[in-house]
Amino acid sequence: MAEFSHLQDFLHPVSKAMLNDDQEYDAFQVGSIIDVYEIDQQPDLEAADIILLGVGEERGGPSGKTNTNGPDAIRRELYRLFNWHKDIKLADVGNLLPGAFLADAYAAMKTVLSELISANKTVIILGGSHDLTYPQYKAYASQELIIEATVADALIDLKEDSRIKSERFLMDILTEQPNYLRHYNHIGFQSYFVHPRMLETLDKLRFDCFRLGRIRENMEEAEPVLRHSDLFSLDINIIKHTDAPANHLSPNGFSGEEACTLSRYAGMSSRLSSFGIYGYEPEKDVANLTARQISQMIWYFMDGRAVKGKEAGLEDRDAFWEFHIAFSDIETVFLKSKKTNRWWMQLPDQEFVPCAYNDYLMASNNEMPERWLRHQERL
Template sequence: MLDQSQLQDYLAPISKWLLNHDNLYTDLQIGNMIDAYEEEHWPDLDNADIVLIGVNEERGAGRKTPEMHAPDLVREAFYKLYHWHQDVKLADLGNLLPGNALTDAYAALSSIVGALIDAGKTVLVLGGSHDLTYAQYKAYANKQYIIELTVADALIDLHEDTPARAEKFLMDLFTEQPNYIRHYNHIGFQSYFVQPKMLETLDKLRFDCYRLGKLRENLDEIEPVLRNSDMLSFDVCAIRHADAPANVLSPNGFTGEEACAISRYAGMSGQMSSFGIYGYKPTQDQYGLTAMQMAQMLWYFVDGRAIKNKEAMLHDKDAFLEFHIAFSDIHTKFLKSKKTGRWWMQLPDKSYIPCAYNDYLLASNNEIPERWLRSQERAI
């Protein structure tokens, strides 16, 4: 059971009345279905599957005064959507109280996320600046959980010569000792913003980076990556400006639909226990479209979680189609779920990794799938 007093010390309640401008939510709107921390009411976290936290913290991006009420603007849009999956229980813990220093905010967020993960909850973080990814990661590191993490960002925040934590937090993630990162994936980077040597560095660490253009050719390729990830951090700047006006970095990026598909894939993952969306700036958000985009991403994450709950375990042979393949003198096996259509590929040690249909096609044509090769490289 989660300790209410321990969590409550870090949090400020919200008001559904204010979020909905003194109107009632209809029966199946999320605002009516979600159990939120309000004055005089603490949510029933024991029965919750997904727990939402707002974090209005931007000192890591060099802004001493955060954008006002950024998480609440996303909530306002999210609460108006309709909840289609009543078997997925939602709770909202309100907003993180500002600490005296940035390190206080990191410590508080990691403590809350860690406690929720330990209780078997999936955590949604509505950020502030992208460096809060570090606090999201520390929730696992503080408990010595070795994880795979994925970041969606047009940039690779690996700069050393900058005072802004939001521009160099990946350096902290990769160099901190002891380190609990089993594997790192970076999705949606835009090459013209990235120093080539950064990619060389990540490749030497056997981390995987997926260029925006490559992913947009076949977005399904990213589903196995997210299926194997414990946490996802998504920067709004990965979405093109037309679909997320608060992104003033680039006119290019994922479409709104693609961002929602990525969120749905994350929700479908049986491994994923935290998902943070960062970088929202309300003062740059025309007509509130970015807040609505983020709200719909949250909706699709919940939608994915409903699908995840229906997936069978790999040892349930009746729930999968089995394909025996030989490529380059290697004999292996592919499994396809009858329920969700997702694929798994067997490695030489007889373990299985998530894969895509294209990996099966390559193996069928006597080609070694790159996903198989990369996995074997990391095993050495």
């Protein structure tokens, strides 16, 4: 990994004193244990497990602003939370400098993310508008890494005729050549906001879309999806307005607790290396409640990362219960972790893929799990 001084050209330092009103943090608070890029201090990125990157860029969103203080508003709340995960090393590289044009911000974000991901670091992006998912994806594409991406969004941003980048960035990702997207998942869309033909298009591409109601009925359905993802992009419009007042899109959505559950699932993934939280506009917030919600989602991501460290590799079969099942004249194997209770199922090519308990129940009843079928279709 390059020295931090190489990345400094793209970043602006954070002031912990300003974030905490010149008060000292308690020794157990996140603000005390996190290694922060400040004017007189450089973080040790080599030692970090999770790295925070602020990108308050909104020129690709409806507001068209060059920057916001959103990332620092989230930091203010996050740094005050108590840290329960001493083994998880945190660092904060500050805020991305905006650059003269939006393309400059995209290029800078791609460069910084690419550097951190190539060093096997997990990056949490405290983002501006949702189009920043595009440079998040480009960080992988620039290294020719073929990835699985998951987006949590009440909308599906495929409006190719829109002038607002945050409304069409998915089209740019899906149609760009060469393409490094192996698979795409969409979590939490609200049907009344989505044109039916958009779903038809994504289904023809064998991409998986889960509407809000389906996931809320069984939150565990989202865990295997995130476990198999490299990139996770979340727009806070998935959280209902009462739990995230800065979301003005809809009164409906995931509860604050459910959004924390999604974040924890993401943290548990051994593959996921970038988690972008987008759409926070502090001027629309009420009593900093949305910033507090996002900070608690990050805390739960850390909690999930602590669980990830306890999971055994699939090759260690003594750490799993093994179930041999036959359904629809197909014989397969299900594994259940003795440590985390998570499930995997074996495909005909002998690969084990993440699944849920419900998939095992369906197979036990001689029914073909939809997740198994979708994997087979993609193969």
